[in-house]
Amino acid sequence: MGHALAREQWNTLLPPIHNWLHTATIKETKTAVDGAHYGVVVRSDQADKDKVSIDAPDLDDGLKAKLLGQANTLGWRPSAGPLHLNVDQNTYTLVAISSVPASLKQVARQVGLDLAKALKELKLKHLVLCSTSQGLILDIAEGYISGLYTQAGFKGQRKNDQSFPPQLSLLGGVASSQSVRDLVEFSKAQVLVRFLQDAPPNYLTPKKFAGIAQDIAKEYGLVCKVLGREAMETLGMDMFLSVANGSVEEPQCITIEIPGVDNSKTVALVGKGLTFDSGGISIKGSAGMEEMKYDMSGGAAVLGVVRYFAAVKPPVKVICVIGATENMPSGAATKPSDVVKAYNGKTVEILNTDAEGRLVLGDCLSYTINEYKPDFIADIATLTGAVLMALGCVGGAVFGSDESVAQRALKAAELGGEPFWQLPLWPELEKEVKGDTADLKNIAKANVKGGTIMAAWFLKEFVGQTPWAHFDIAGTAWNCQALGYPSSGSAAFGFRTLVNLCKTWG
Ligand code: BES
Ligand code: MN
Ligand code: ZN
Secondary structure, X not given: OOOOHHHOOHHHHOOHHHHHHHHOEEEEEOOOOOOOEEEEEEEEOOOOXXXXXXXXXXXXXXXXXXXXXXXXXOOXXXXXXXXXXXXXXXXXXXXXXXXXXXXXXXXXXXXXXXXXXXXXXXXXXXXXXXOOOOOOHHHHHHHHHHHOOOOOOOXXXXXXXXXXXXXXXXXXXXXXXXXXXXXXXXXXXXXXXXXXHXXXXXXXXXXXXXXXXXXXXXXXXXXEEEEOHHHHHHHOOHHHHHHHOOOOOOOEEEEEEEOOOEEEEEEEEEXXXXXXXXXXXXXXXXXXXXXXXXXXXXXXXXXXXXXHHHHOOXXXXXXXXXXXXXXXXXXXXXXXXXXXXXXXXXXXXXXXXXXXXHHHHHHHHHHHHHHHOOXXXXXXXXXXXXXXXXXXXXXXXXXXXXXXXXXXXXXXXHHOOOOEEEOOOOHHHHHHHEOOOOOEEOOOOOOOOXXXXXXXXXXHOOOOOOOEEEEEOOOOOEOOOOOOOOOOOXXXXXXXXXXXXXXXXX
């Protein structure tokens, strides 16, 4: 593809916040400093919402009384939004903590997001974020950083307006200096996830996706293997390939190996990387079709894990796999009723070409299991519209091959402060993926419903006895409505959970 944007290096298209994460001075401080701007958390009284207190154990009591005095004089109500105040040489922004009963981490990230919004226009030299009595400083900082993310790369006039404070201090409450470094690496990875999600599909083609993975692998000395059309044909990954039949872009199965501290245990992650899902011959309606550029969000989250663990060594070996392709209609495209043979030997009747994610993932799952023999495998995908019906845009669905796996997955989600809800693999529905003409069919009969569960049952046909978790993020990958996430565009949803799954496995 010859257009000018396609030739642009992906690194140069990353938003300014990525550069800030490299250049800013970010550190902890035990004591308050002068000449800075403070972000301060305010809590409302349970009974009287307008009665507020400042939750910053590391700030002087006299100062807190002055701030509250000024706020009262101004008649400030937390519901009016953040308040800017001056006391002595310093400036302060009071932000109310949400009373929505979401997890602590989400509430803290939302404070950071609100702060970023409130401070965006101010040219601050030194921002100090204050810990709360619950010690949420790193989560507030994480939210603040994600609040500075912009979609700048694809604007004709690339604004490099560095209105970000060159110095960021975290006042009190950080356990070790390792944590600050962790926050920075984590945030860089998260910026990458969102950048990939937001990138237009004529830029982020499967080839470009693989190129970015290879660049990252090279930078950190990781092994990266990319299978193209021919290599997948040779291996017999025809179920994956059938999705790419209608596209002029070559599909790519991308694998990156990350050595861990203990390499006797292996965790594998597989991400759906549909750089555009038109539906294929079972084509989607045009309203909202542009959103299908985000159908690679699972793959983006997995590449974010690579970027993070490249910098912060994981406890166990981590294998990251991304199944990247477009799903397009053409004279060569797969037709409803075509039968294909999967990598694991099972045959599948494709009754709806828009149920393509499970075809890509199924082959990636059995290929990864056969090749790397992981102790545990998880996949993450914008898999079904049905999950929006079930859970709305506030949480993702999680399945486990057994209850203990599901509980571990939920635990990882909780550690990362991500709302996931377990759905069942109802045993009555297992037979509904079995085919008439072939072993399997890629959609159940119209009267079966439970689309998210049926997709999970289909995937289960490709994991054998390996402990397996499945995350469906179709409702939350973008325009996420959960507290602590940017409310429009890319959300990097699931990325935190994957990181924590790897950290807690073994
Ligand atoms: N990528 C979509 C799922 C999706 C829908 C993601 C809405 C984000 C928002 C997936 O490939 C798809 O098209 N699924 C179909 C499956 C159906 C044909 C069985 C769906 O959910 O409608
Ligand atoms: Mn589809
Ligand atoms: Zn899709």
